[in-house]
Amino acid sequence: METQLENLRLLFLFLLLGSHLSSVFSWKKEEFRNCIQTPFCKRARHRNPGSCALVAHDVTIVNGELTAKLLPKENHENPDQDHDQDQSKPLILSLSVYQDGIVRLKIDEDPKLDPRKKRFEVPDVILPEFDQKKLWLQKLLTEEDSSSSVVYLSDSYEVVLRHDPFEVYVREKEGKRRVVSINSHGLFDFEQLKVKKEGEEWEERFKGHTDTRPYGPQSISFDVSFYDADFVYGIPEHATSLALKPTRGPGVEESEPYRLFNLDVFEYVHESPFGLYGSIPFMISHGKSRGTSGFFWLNSAEMQIDVLGSGWDAESGISLPSSQSRIDTFWMSEAGIVDTFFFVGPGPKDVVRQYTSVTGRPSMPQLFATAYHQCRWNYRDEEDVENVDSKFDEHDIPYDVLWLDIEHTDGKRYLTWDRVLFPHPEEMQRKLAAKGRHMVTIVDPHIKRDDSYFLHKEASQKGYYVKDATGNDYDGWCWPGSSSYLDVVNPEIRSWWAERFSSKVYVGSTPSLYIWNDMNEPSVFNGPEDMSSGKMIGNAKVTMPRDALHQGGVEHREVHNAYGYYFHMATSDGLVKRGDGNDRPFVLSRAFFAGSQRYGAVWTGDNTADWDHLRVSVPMILTLGLTGLSFTGADVGGFFGNPEPELLVRWYQIGAYYPFFRAHAHHDTKRREPWLFGERRTELIKEAVHMRYMLLPYFYTLFREANTSGIPVARPLWMEFPSEEATFSNDEAFMVGNSLLVQGIYTERAKYASVYLPGKESWYDLKTGAVYKGGVTHKLDVSEESVPAFQKAGTIIPRKDRFRRSSTQMINDPYTLVIALNSSQKAEGELYIDDGKSFSFEKGAYIHRRFVFSNGKLTSHNVASNAPGGAQFLSECVIERIILLGCSAGPKNALIEPENNNVEIEMGPLLLKSKGSSSFITIRKPNIPVASDWTINFL
Template sequence: MRGLCWVTTAALLSNFVLAVDRSNFKTCDQSSFCRRQRATPEGRNVYVVVMSSLHVEPSSLSMQLLNLDTKERLQMELSGLRGNMVRLKINEVNPLSKRYEPPIGDVLVKEPEKDNLHMMLSSSSSVSVALGDTTVVVNANPFRIDFIMDKEPVMSVNAKGLLNIEHLREKSHFRVNKEEPAGEEEPAGEEGADKEEENGEKEQKEPEKTEEEKATDDQDRDLWEETFKTHTDSKPKGPSSVGLDVSFPGFEHVYGLPEHADSLLLKSTKSTDPYRLYNLDVFEYELNSPMALYGSVPVLIAHSEKRTLGMFWMNVAETWIDIRSVIADKTMFSKLVDFVKGDSDIPQIDTHWFSESGIIDVMFLLGPKPNNVFQQYAKLTGTTALPPLFAIAYHQSRWNYNDEEDVASVVAGYDEHDIPLDVLWLDIEHTDGKRYFTWDAHKFPNSVDMINKVAAKGRKMVTIIDPHIKKDDNYFVHKEATEKGHYVKNKDGSDYEGWCWPGSSGWLDFLNPEVRQFWANKLQPDEYVGSTLDLYTWNDMNEPSVFNGPEITMHKDAVHFGGWEHRDVHNMYGTYLHRSTFEGQLQRSDNQKRPFVLSRAFFAGSQRYGAVWTGDNTGEWTHLKIALPMLMTLNLVGITLSGADVGGFFKNPEPELLTRWYQAAAYQPFFRAHAHLDTRRREPWLLPAEHLRAVREAVRTRYSLLPYWYTLFYNAESTGSPIMKPLWVDFPAEKDTFAIEDEHLVGSALLVHPVTDAGVAGVNVYLPGTDQVWYSVDTYEKFTGGRQHYIAVNLEKIPVFQRGGFIIPRKMRIRRAAILAKNDPYTLVVTLDRKGRARGDLYIDDYQTFDYRQGAYIHKEFILEDSQLTSKSLNPSQSGFVTKSWLERVIVAGVTTKPTSIKLTGNSVQPQQLDFTFDPSKQLLTIRKPGINIAEDFVISFQ
């Protein structure tokens, strides 16, 4: 919501100046472990496999790695995972203390099922195994792992020799400075005399240290404590970072690693800091930067015309990733395969991953196609839970709607101006003095009545609940949390304290299952007095944001449940809150109603608990533009229910910008308008008339497409596939699509090119697929694929195309809220491919409960081929679920010849001729009122 550092709200309002203060956030050079790991020299190759330690099981290889310099040992396990994945784990053989690994069920849904590795070759110098079509070769000296597909290397681990695990050690056993070993006595006897003689008189003054020696001493001190600005971070376990390099020969394009306000295609970090993953509250974030933002998903996807691969670095501590574009060294592969014939250069992407603590735990997703990678990752961390229908409709928010009268006025305004609305949001000012789970008794004295009046129109409400708890002995949440010891602790065992919106605050320790249950209980109507089951939740500031903390977050030496330091678990804190709220909403409805929770912070697996958004964006054209790659990146790593604040959180967007933002967001998964306290009111009816018309049309278009969106979310829950996706996902061999980020697909049927520049008369749209035909959704004009088209635009519309060969279900009767249209009829929009065929599906359930998991749903498949449109059920039982919705219209684009007649047949209706019209200039056939229930199987035949 609002990253204000430690300034007060009053100060902000009196001096509303926006710019990220980069000095509040570390660079790699200011992060000692990042600096050390990044300085690891390439090609040092200090680790070898101790082949005598090799232990072979059907699904795994385990072995020890020896550091030739230090003689320290690591334990490595390489496992095959079901679904064409390989897992690599590396840890110390006997660590001084246990290193953190996320418990099963927190990041991973469950312990991954193993798959057999077939032994191919074992010798004194290497071991080779096969998983499906992939050969994995472990080289002993130097240690290195290569993945071979179709006789080509596609991934290499430790090819650069950057494996580096900082072994845990006692402080007294490490040199504090370079003059003498800590705790070691002066040399004695003859040997001591000899030393003294060599070094001159004992009393002789030591020479002045060079700048390099001083820097080394400073770095040594950073191993045990580190200072940034006014904050000193103690490190009782000393240095504990882990690092590893992974290379992708044959690849030029890599994606992923949210969250960054940067391009879809990940860039080389040769001249910049690495990409940083460390959940932070960044006030008006910078664009085109590798700086960390609110969430972290350490997943990288490599894509080429031949194949798609992925890797998931499962570490929840602060992480940095370097990326380089290089030319592959073919001599490195000569013993493995004939990598390439001829003298052509082979591109390669080198990546270097390093985290502050934990172990190396990497899952390699072997594809080989994009959808295979998405399914593989979904097996590990889960999919986006099917949201209730209102969650994917339109939401209106502001910091803040002032009182109950203001809420009623805004809701009425949407009805008056014929704009659909499903959810009205309240920010922090609705509370009693920033005490969450409370209401301001003067502004919201009758909250239950207010919520019920909104719900009577088919709508919901959302209130914000943040993780910082006001330290007030009269505040029931604080009182109970203190008594039960539920707060995060300082290193001395006292309750951690910092500053946030309420002033002095404590932070609940959501790593503790008891605290998660405590929080879930607070969401029950008997404890959250003034709430109802129609009130849902927004979790903000959960990075966590601490206004007076280092980098505006929690101190790393704070202590969590189990004795883990905050440094070990930082990137998971927000997800634990998200999960706790999700579970509280489940509990309050006795596990009957699907929750809805919006979170700002996230990690891998957050998709299981609800929506995220891109945080404190700004009402500028550049922020509208950057939202597209940011949201596509989130979708690529499984976080599909995601969006960006319409209009930007900060500043006052001009009418054209706000209009274009609504038009873009109408085709993005999570659709919410939100604005800062100090901005002008932005309800659509405050716009000039022409802009209001365009915004109304954009929102209504979203509602007409809700059957399609809802079906996409159902399928995404099943498969883990993205919903808002880059073009290359569906056109993986078309290199022209690989860097496109100003347009996207919604599912596989719609292509959207938002207008993201002011005052333009037209845009260039690339339509992929040389064998494809695309149709304008407004005019049904046909366009050929595999090339760019100039499309004229006006204020009313943005370019949207339906792909030939697809059928999209729509509802053309627009109600004031989505659920009110549940029994309304459907229109099927059919766009034929070059062979006159099309296919699509429609999913229907009660839109709010979990009954669909017991089969209470309708799932229809529509196929048009050989002049017949056939509807058949993909869930024949339907478990008694029924719908009153019927088929009102079928629109078929791309019909070259007018039919002589059209006949409907079905199990419950007599065969009948249907009315239709045909427009030869548009090649458009419209079939009117088939009238059959949409749940029934039927055939519409064209004669």
């Protein structure tokens, strides 16, 4: 009988989803709360500038930090008086400074006054070692009028606490120009926890759902100003332009703030401030006159952020303490505390480096993960997998990873296999591994409530599930039907979950199997923010109730945006444990939060096969990179819908330059493997994939740079050209590292493309070598063969030009160096190599070379910081070809030095005739070891 009921539930789910799921679940903004329907946002937006009346009192230095009490102005003269529930209690402010231009400001309720509960502070995001960079404050300076206290930050900057009304800002020591500030407009508000009075209404209702709100209103809001800024960026995830547009102010049409609330939104629309799958409350400002600064609020509750247009405060009547130009923003959160960080830059890379020194550098991926991935919901069975795999070989298209979606499981029970469709999973994986390929399977956070399912049985017995407001295991509806969700906020439960990935527990898995975490916002079909009053209709994929309970009585509202982060963390740790700490994990996550870069890759979610979604993929990926997430991409071809062949080809051509390169599609779409669109289009897709494989050494080197510095692989143009205003709002083109510029084609049947090539130096067409002047917008003819891509003069790019079935089979292949000389006949670049899979590189087992061309010589230098006697990595690879672009002298031959190993090599000059013709010289088979010191003297 129980089995029949389960089958009926699954049938109901299937009928409800049906074959028209993509159209039924189309995005409708009216199905989600807007600011007016969100009480904390509505209250905050109604505050007027200057309404904050808090005064800093008892300012002193304690344990190396500036501390103060924030009191309402009316209580300022009697700060020690008793405070009953009708009066505001003092807030405790602490301000600490750190190396490399970082300031941390915390404001919370005074724990001595015994609030009903401790307000939530987000754990396990800030690196433990970050606190070691704290600068121990010794003294406090008071400005002449005694209105402000000043503390040291660095030789160039200082931090100021203004007392009345309270304000915190960073300024330059010389000239006293401001960089970034909080509460300059007096919009700070902190709703303190209190005891509910008789007749007081705390509950909130939205479309049939009730949020019990047992602790009442607890929101926080404040203004943040960025000085001498032209634009602000960041705060993903939104399908919008790279430069954030004003949401309030004169002439602003869009009235909604940028929302940060992790939600599973089907077929999201572009150019909307609506929040999507992940949230990172980190904003970067950039301007020509001052440079770059940043602001981060460590808070995992729902957040709404306004970018305030010029003149928004014209009628406020307040007198601002600075006449500098600025961009004002307004930050609102439902719960939590003020735990904020200021980053002074002054350059774009400085700010990203500073932010990732707090939240962590991106993890170093395995080499295979940086190559091409083939995915679909779903490859049907083992025969389907084998056919797809063999077709890639038949058409000479390399790939590294084949993915399986939810249908590979036994009734949506994760870490299991449908033994009818996939009877021999280990053998299937081993066949792929024999070609150097890997498999990824999906593992979502919802656990099917089935007493015969080993995961549910153990989690239920151990009490590992999130609870509902009544204290029972939360029961939500997702792909398996009735489901519960692990309380991964609890480190004990994360550790337990990590152990589930051992081969003994995950039967049928092998060491070449890796993991995909989807639906981890968490997505719940019958959650509070749909139109359905509990029934799964319309856009039903929403999330968990805010009053659900986690470890220690933490409400889900307080931790919501970090739930997927913790699940991602636990899964990644599980793969590390599975490999006894020797195998780098690969875990793709849809939900993310600050710090997610430490655990793997993310993608932009369920996009659609249209030109607008191709277009918006670039600013979405660039924004993720700016906020620490370097290993990112968008579903090539679009998840929903059937792309026209031209769109699919264009998507492959630009997707080949995404840091994470994966094709993926919904199960209702037509099959779209690369060979299904005619011979010519197959050839074009193959060329795009081959380009990615050719550039893998360059990409891998960039991933190592991200791993050590936080600087992303894909970068906005202004990150490399920070003083060029023409780049500040350009998000149709992007840099891959510091050497490549890629311009997408975003319209069908395009004949021309306008491409701005920044800088004073020339650029070389990546395919033809044709040279183009920098600092100019070029109107270029567009062919179907590729998107415009250029190498910057003055750079050296390493490549591998032999094509194999997978990146794994290319490991011992020789290298090509492409040298693009600048006007001074100089260039430089780097190459990083390790074993591509283990953590041995952390012990010094890697090769890192810097190539420098100057004065007619190409030299290879070792820049690895290998400790004597430490781990070693050896490579017998050689450089088999050197391509020299823009060489004016026209050398006839070359000599490899040092003299005890002199080898004279031949060169073959080639002349390409095209628009902006350029000659280049090819050195064939110098066969010099890639890991050695050497010099080639061009004669």
